[in-house]
Amino acid sequence: MSDRKTLQVQRISGHPGPVPGEGTQRQEKLCKLIDTTTCIGCKACEVACVEWNDMPFQPTMFDNTYQTMPDTSWNYWNLIKFNEVSSDDGSFQWLMRKHQCMHCADPGCLAACPADGAIVQYSNGIVDFEEASCIGCQFCVSGCPFNVPKFNPSTKKVYKCTLCSDRVGQGLEPACIKSCPTGCLHFGTKDDMLQLANKRVVQLQQHAGLKDAGVYDPQTIGGTSVVYILHDATNPEKYGGLPKNPRIPLSFTLWKSWFKPIGLIASMMAFAGVILHYVTEGPRRVQPQPPVREIDGGEARKEN
Amino acid sequence: MATPAKSIGRGPDHFINRIGLTVVYVGELLRHRAYTRFLHWAYGIFFFLALISGFGIYMPWIFRWFTPLFGGGAMTRMLHPWFGLGFVFFFGLQALNWLTLMAWGPGDTRWMKRLKDYVTHRDSIEPPDVGFFNAGQKAQFWEIVGGCIAYVTTGVIMWFPEIFGRWLVAVSYVIHDISALIMLAGIFIHIYLSTIGEPGTMQAMTRGTVSEAWAWTHHPAWYKDVTGRDPQQALEEARRKLNETAGVSGK
Ligand code: HEM
Ligand code: SF4
Numbered sequence A: 001m002s003d004r005k006t007l008q009v010q011r012i013s014g015h016p017g018p019v020p021g022e023g024t025q026r027q028e029k030l031c032k033l034i035d036t037t038t039c040i041g042c043k044a045c046e047v048a049c050v051e052w053n054d055m056p057f058q059p060t061m062f063d064n065t066y067q068t069m070p071d072t073s074w075n076y077w078n079l080i081k082f083n084e085v086s087s088d089d090g091s092f093q094w095l096m097r098k099h100q101c102m103h104c105a106d107p108g109c110l111a112a113c114p115a116d117g118a119i120v121q122y123s124n125g126i127v128d129f130e131e132a133s134c135i136g137c138q139f140c141v142s143g144c145p146f147n148v149p150k151f152n153p154s155t156k157k158v159y160k161c162t163l164c165s166d167r168v169g170q171g172l173e174p175a176c177i178k179s180c181p182t183g184c185l186h187f188g189t190k191d192d193m194l195q196l197a198n199k200r201v202v203q204l205q206q207h208a209g210l211k212d213a214g215v216y217d218p219q220t221i222g223g224t225s226v227v228y229i230l231h232d233a234t235n236p237e238k239y240g241g242l243p244k245n246p247r248i249p250l251s252f253t254l255w256k257s258w259f260k261p262i263g264l265i266a267s268m269m270a271f272a273g274v275i276l277h278y279v280t281e282g283p284r285r286v287q288p289q290p291p292v293r294e295i296d297g298g299e300a301r302k303e304n
Numbered sequence B: 001m002a003t004p005a006k007s008i009g010r011g012p013d014h015f016i017n018r019i020g021l022t023v024v025y026v027g028e029l030l031r032h033r034a035y036t037r038f039l040h041w042a043y044g045i046f047f048f049l050a051l052i053s054g055f056g057i058y059m060p061w062i063f064r065w066f067t068p069l070f071g072g073g074a075m076t077r078m079l080h081p082w083f084g085l086g087f088v089f090f091f092g093l094q095a096l097n098w099l100t101l102m103a104w105g106p107g108d109t110r111w112m113k114r115l116k117d118y119v120t121h122r123d124s125i126e127p128p129d130v131g132f133f134n135a136g137q138k139a140q141f142w143e144i145v146g147g148c149i150a151y152v153t154t155g156v157i158m159w160f161p162e163i164f165g166r167w168l169v170a171v172s173y174v175i176h177d178i179s180a181l182i183m184l185a186g187i188f189i190h191i192y193l194s195t196i197g198e199p200g201t202m203q204a205m206t207r208g209t210v211s212e213a214w215a216w217t218h219h220p221a222w223y224k225d226v227t228g229r230d231p232q233q234a235l236e237e238a239r240r241k242l243n244e245t246a247g248v249s250g251k
């Protein structure tokens, strides 16, 4: 993307007035918009994900819903979650939500990761795992508010949705977007997607009677590069594992960035302390020592 | 409390006490038998392996040069829990070995209150009620016992996060770190006191013996137990002899 910026016109010969388009900024932040109200649960995106990322097809597990399997796994990154929800007013809803990495602006996985270069965030917002640098500690699993990273015990590495960073880097949309037959998946800049989402929410509120309809773009983690339109944004939990206020544990933010270095310095004070002790007080010698001639400084001592 | 062996409920004939040899020369006392010394160096090695591999993960931007020692980051992460378990295993045996010697008494509370005097060397020998271990050593021992419990519980939680869940892992890792930081501080003090800080101590963990003078200086009550002599008197006697040879009359 940034390479195209270099071909932006900056000066024009013999041209009156300002240069058209000079200094314009391309919006770099990408976004996947998922409209849960038009998802029909067909799982085309699941298949596209498995195909594009060259992962094996797996036997489905029937658990009395239409969900393919209980959860995503290290080689199954994208799952339509089926949630049967009955409300107090007796109404019944079948909520389908495409579950995958949210590509958080403030990624808990990245904050938690202790390995140099194992998790990167691109300027377009994609959060990607670099398995070559991963040490397999699974701290990212603990840091992620959406339970996304999945550990492969045989390679001892974690894996997750890449938002098709390989396709996006070539100017293509993610595989799931390409496969969606209903158009419930959209892909573009974050600004455009939010605008589209807000328009759709107004439509749902005014014409579909869904007064609680809203956009899910949680600000507790600075927003996400995957945004949902929900029939009921007041209670995202009922969509299966979508926290209302996702949080990163303080131990990966406050502890890791502040108290770790402070604690280390505090511990090293013990090293400084013993050196200081040796030069100011000296060793504690076995008694008796030769008679004392004089004692210089310090409190009066009961030497000898 | 006649000898260290008896004091821990085993006679010198107990098979553990017959492992290895400890030669005690005239003027020396037996302090640590071979079994105790072996355990000490075993957990000492595992401690440093766990410490270095742990700190390579603790703050890679400073300690990134630690991980290659173990074959890279992933290997370091794989080995660290085993180093930790090695440490806890051998230290656990030592804890059983030393349990009775480490019992806290009223004298230890008194010792703690005069910690400043100990640090500033106010008295040339320790108070007469300081036994086989002083209160500082006991405090460090019990800190490590607590630390081991913390390491194992929090370590196992971080080892198998899929069983324990994200919040327990997040809490565990902070406790694990604090435990490591306390022990890091402790190890400097420990090494200092056993080498240059209190000369003559190191041989207790190498050859297993200490000089009688070391015993009456640092652990007078223990000296009295094993020799039956009064430490203060023994010191005066030794001082007289020293002064004679130095050509100084009395004092
Ligand atoms: C039973 C004993 C132990 C077990 C099972 C254990 C296990 C673990 C595990 C699983 C981790 C997570 C490593 C990671 O970041 O992936 C860890 C980290 C660590 N361990 Fe241990 N450990 C033990 C003992 C020790 C000891 C004896 C020390 C130090 C003397 C130590 C110091 C550390 C440190 C500094 C970390 C880094 C944590 C961080 O990322 O900040 N551990 N340990
Ligand atoms: S959803 Fe989880 S894995 Fe994805 S970027 Fe956010 S914290 Fe990381």
Ligand code: SF4
Pocket (backbone or CB within 6 Å): A109, A112, A113, A114, A115, A118, A119, A129, A133, A134, A135, A136, A137, A138, A139, A140, A141, A149, A157, A158
């Ligand atoms: S398991 Fe997760 S936190 Fe640990 S090194 Fe790999 S990517 Fe980083």
